[in-house]
Amino acid sequence: MAGIYIHIPFCKSFCSYCDFYSITDNSLKDALVQAVIRESSIRPSYLEGETVETVYFGGGTPSLLEPATAAALISDLKKKFPFSDDPEITFEVNPDDVYEGLFIDLKKAGINRISLGVQSWDDKRLRYLGRRHDAAQSARALDMVFREGIKNVSVDIIYGVPGMTTADLKADLEKTFAFPVTHLSAYHLTVEEGTRFGRMKKEGKLKETDEETSASMFSLLGKVCREHGFIHYEISNFAKEGYISRHNSSYWKQVPYLGLGPSAHSFDGRSRQWNVADVRKYVKAISSGEIPCEREELDRITVFNEYVMTSLRTMWGIDLTHVEEFYDKELHDYLVNLSGKYIRYGLMKREKNTLVLTDQGRMISDNIIAELLADL
Amino acid sequence: MDNIRNFCIIAHIDHGKSTLADRLLEMTRTVDARDFQDQVLDNMDLERERGITIKSHAIQMSYQYEGKNYFLNLIDTPGHVDFSYEVSRSIAACEGALLVVDATQGIQAQTISNLYMAIEHGLEIIPVMNKMDSPSAMPEEVKDQIVDLIGCKREEIIEASARTGMGIDRIMSEIITKIPAPKGDPDAPLQALIFDSVFNSFRGIIAYFKIANGTIRTHELVKFVNTGSEYDADEIGVLKLKREPRDVLRAGDVGYIISGIKVSAEVKVGDTITHVARPCDRAISGFADVKPMVFAGIYPVDADDYEDLRASIEKLQLNDASLTFVPESSAALGFGFRCGFLGLLHMEIIQERLDREFDMDVITTVPNVSFRVLTTRGEIIDVHNPSGMPPSTTIDEIEEPYIHAQVISKSEYLGSILKLCIDKRGTMKNQVYLTSDRVEVTFDMPLSEIVFDFYDKLKSISKGYASFDYHITGYKKADLVRLDILLNGEMVDALSTLIYRGHAYDFGRRMCEKLRELIPRQQFDIAIQAAIGAKIIARETVKAVRKDVTAKCYGGDITRKRKLLEKQKKGKKRMRQIGNVEVPQQAFLAVLKLD
Numbered sequence: 001m002a003g004i005y006i007h008i009p010f011c012k013s014f015c016s017y018c019d020f021y022s023i024t025d026n027s028l029k030d031a032l033v034q035a036v037i038r039e040s041s042i043r044p045s046y047l048e049g050e051t052v053e054t055v056y057f058g059g060g061t062p063s064l065l066e067p068a069t070a071a072a073l074i075s076d077l078k079k080k081f082p083f084s085d086d087p088e089i090t091f092e093v094n095p096d097d098v099y100e101g102l103f104i105d106l107k108k109a110g111i112n113r114i115s116l117g118v119q120s121w122d123d124k125r126l127r128y129l130g131r132r133h134d135a136a137q138s139a140r141a142l143d144m145v146f147r148e149g150i151k152n153v154s155v156d157i158i159y160g161v162p163g164m165t166t167a168d169l170k171a172d173l174e175k176t177f178a179f180p181v182t183h184l185s186a187y188h189l190t191v192e193e194g195t196r197f198g199r200m201k202k203e204g205k206l207k208e209t210d211e212e213t214s215a216s217m218f219s220l221l222g223k224v225c226r227e228h229g230f231i232h233y234e235i236s237n238f239a240k241e242g243y244i245s246r247h248n249s250s251y252w253k254q255v256p257y258l259g260l261g262p263s264a265h266s267f268d269g270r271s272r273q274w275n276v277a278d279v280r281k282y283v284k285a286i287s288s289g290e291i292p293c294e295r296e297e298l299d300r301i302t303v304f305n306e307y308v309m310t311s312l313r314t315m316w317g318i319d320l321t322h323v324e325e326f327y328d329k330e331l332h333d334y335l336v337n338l339s340g341k342y343i344r345y346g347l348m349k350r351e352k353n354t355l356v357l358t359d360q361g362r363m364i365s366d367n368i369i370a371e372l373l374a375d376l
Numbered sequence: 377m378d379n380i381r382n383f384c385i386i387a388h389i390d391h392g393k394s395t396l397a398d399r400l401l402e403m404t405r406t407v408d409a410r411d412f413q414d415q416v417l418d419n420m421d422l423e424r425e426r427g428i429t430i431k432s433h434a435i436q437m438s439y440q441y442e443g444k445n446y447f448l449n450l451i452d453t454p455g456h457v458d459f460s461y462e463v464s465r466s467i468a469a470c471e472g473a474l475l476v477v478d479a480t481q482g483i484q485a486q487t488i489s490n491l492y493m494a495i496e497h498g499l500e501i502i503p504v505m506n507k508m509d510s511p512s513a514m515p516e517e518v519k520d521q522i523v524d525l526i527g528c529k530r531e532e533i534i535e536a537s538a539r540t541g542m543g544i545d546r547i548m549s550e551i552i553t554k555i556p557a558p559k560g561d562p563d564a565p566l567q568a569l570i571f572d573s574v575f576n577s578f579r580g581i582i583a584y585f586k587i588a589n590g591t592i593r594t595h596e597l598v599k600f601v602n603t604g605s606e607y608d609a610d611e612i613g614v615l616k617l618k619r620e621p622r623d624v625l626r627a628g629d630v631g632y633i634i635s636g637i638k639v640s641a642e643v644k645v646g647d648t649i650t651h652v653a654r655p656c657d658r659a660i661s662g663f664a665d666v667k668p669m670v671f672a673g674i675y676p677v678d679a680d681d682y683e684d685l686r687a688s689i690e691k692l693q694l695n696d697a698s699l700t701f702v703p704e705s706s707a708a709l710g711f712g713f714r715c716g717f718l719g720l721l722h723m724e725i726i727q728e729r730l731d732r733e734f735d736m737d738v739i740t741t742v743p744n745v746s747f748r749v750l751t752t753r754g755e756i757i758d759v760h761n762p763s764g765m766p767p768s769t770t771i772d773e774i775e776e777p778y779i780h781a782q783v784i785s786k787s788e789y790l791g792s793i794l795k796l797c798i799d800k801r802g803t804m805k806n807q808v809y810l811t812s813d814r815v816e817v818t819f820d821m822p823l824s825e826i827v828f829d830f831y832d833k834l835k836s837i838s839k840g841y842a843s844f845d846y847h848i849t850g851y852k853k854a855d856l857v858r859l860d861i862l863l864n865g866e867m868v869d870a871l872s873t874l875i876y877r878g879h880a881y882d883f884g885r886r887m888c889e890k891l892r893e894l895i896p897r898q899q900f901d902i903a904i905q906a907a908i909g910a911k912i913i914a915r916e917t918v919k920a921v922r923k924d925v926t927a928k929c930y931g932g933d934i935t936r937k938r939k940l941l942e943k944q945k946k947g948k949k950r951m952r953q954i955g956n957v958e959v960p961q962q963a964f965l966a967v968l969k970l971d
Contacts, residue, residue, distance in 0.1 A: 265934075309937065
């Protein structure tokens, strides 16, 4: 089992909150696509023959690619890697890039899952977030995607934006669920350095949402999603039965993945690599047959810590049997001992042989995970 | 003997004592200008940085004056309030003193108390007004102060600048012409005053002395009168920049003795050295066995470092006999040591030396003074730790140490200073205007009151102008209670204090408030309570963390996220687990920084 991520690092403009790598200069698009194809040729054995179950086009803005280009990329990957019969192939789309027939073409290209960057249904907030689209465009895009035959559709929502209330969040959720979406990624705003919001924060022009409001938004989010039949399967992710994102879940289950494109990350179970976050450098290095990446070797404890960190964020939690079999008895006992206090405080549940955070525990998951990390 | 001059320098911190000493060493070519390191006498890094000489030293200079060669022994004195006894012994070894006053600052409390000590010992005082090159010098005003203080003539005050060299010639000539040569009978039985000692890792303890009477030769059998121990004088000599061995030293000489002593506690400052064969009738007067007055627990942050901590404290003790320690354990902090210090600053210095010289990460607990408990059975117990207090039913009376405190300040701050001292249970003894706008006040005060936040407050209310000095006067009856701090119902022994009953409520409330600031929010609410016995007198709550969660954690976020969490974990590790509560190190010293 394995996944492939392709980073399309182009945007028409920068959003105020986003710190993913992208540039607004579109002229290198063709060179980039060629380089991505070349990169996969250089690293054909990275996934060690594992069957590819998922492909994810992320960005940046993948919807700046022609569907034909996406088709070419997919068929190229299928020639180089063994694919399963029903791979999940996701494509991120910005509402303002949508036109009649787009999803038909994407579907033909092999794409069967769309992640639509709605972010908010409030035009004023959309402008504050630095988005180019408005709510009407989101509605049109959602109408179109279902009409053009893609069933598996995820919507991104941002909450905890300065000035936003729980009522605002509720409105955003209700408007989203008015469409037959199958998946919701709802992210609390994180103010990152190097973004417009980051600069505003430094200058004292942005006051982050207070903890109480954030906490009540988080519980409201869980409640509304449950009411609409969504499973809260990860801190920020909700899905209808059968529509849990297979690609994202693989990140949290330590499935190997190959990341293609500038700033893309790869993981092979023992090490992580990340490509240079610079289109020109990336294209240049690839054209001379090199992978411009940094690399981190993970020792056993680090892999364990990453497992604790990612699995506790999910509804599957820590599988103690896996810990004992894959790691050792000592780490198993370590977790069982430490978990006692969280269970007493109502922050964690022990279900058969798994440790899972409760809703209350999820809200302070960083605090708990930090304590559970084993010493190097 | 008539070509010897023994003198010290009396000066407030930063008034230029060290720089002046440097100039004298330069002038007499005791130190080569080539390898001259500024402020040669302060040879610990820490001292140089803080600008205070923690332990005294001595150095001999040779100087030609009117065709005759003189030996000038400069005996350095420790420059801070916790070491007043050591200062008195250094002064007792001298016949004269340079009174150095900063022309920009005027006279300070410590200068005055040391000056009084020098006058008491009959020292010839040479007044020097330093920093005359500074544009902010106020020579006339400062001269008034000096004249008032020692009754000299204005023209007797030497205008100097240790920085530029101004006045140094005159200082040299007056040291020779004004300070009397030491008196003493070289043929009388040996009487030498120990005024300091240092530890040398190869030679053991080196004692510094001044011979009042008699003569000492290498390999003679000598006795330290107060400790009663006998030693062979393996090596004696004089103190230049390095030690220079001599076969004989006579009355009036200042020198050192190495006699195979390994433990600093055997060499007591103020003790008298005499011959075993022909002992003196009595010791030089003024000896006191100085006992530490402030106690605090010192614990390793990492319990595995306990033995390393012991070794480090032992090493510190080798050249600081006033530091004491005994093992103790705390439910909150594990195994550590109860350490005794001369005062609060001494404690800070030790803490800092542990950190800098030994790289020890330690937690220091709330300090307390040494209490004396009279039991109903008529015993007297010294109590150095709140948990060492016997059951209240067996206590007849508790006594606490008192000090004579002296504050000098600009008169505009007098009101606030008086209020502070009275709040601190002080009784005013005297108030003297040194000049029209400088006033000296003296108080009787419990020592325990200056252990907590006295210096900082004095500094802030006087905008840094007030200077302070004290010495211990004795014990007085005290009305004390034990104040405990509880975290989620669990008592934290390391935060218990013995405190004056009248201050307990206010203190408990402020402790709780301060701890609420210092204890980070955790996964549950934390109740902080102050209690006297079973009675809760104050309470604060640290609310639980409501939200601590990262929104995104995908392929690219995992490494970065993991590193952030590892950092968060490290932060948690530096804290102490008390019951289920994590307490940061600085909380244990919270009590010292109450607003």
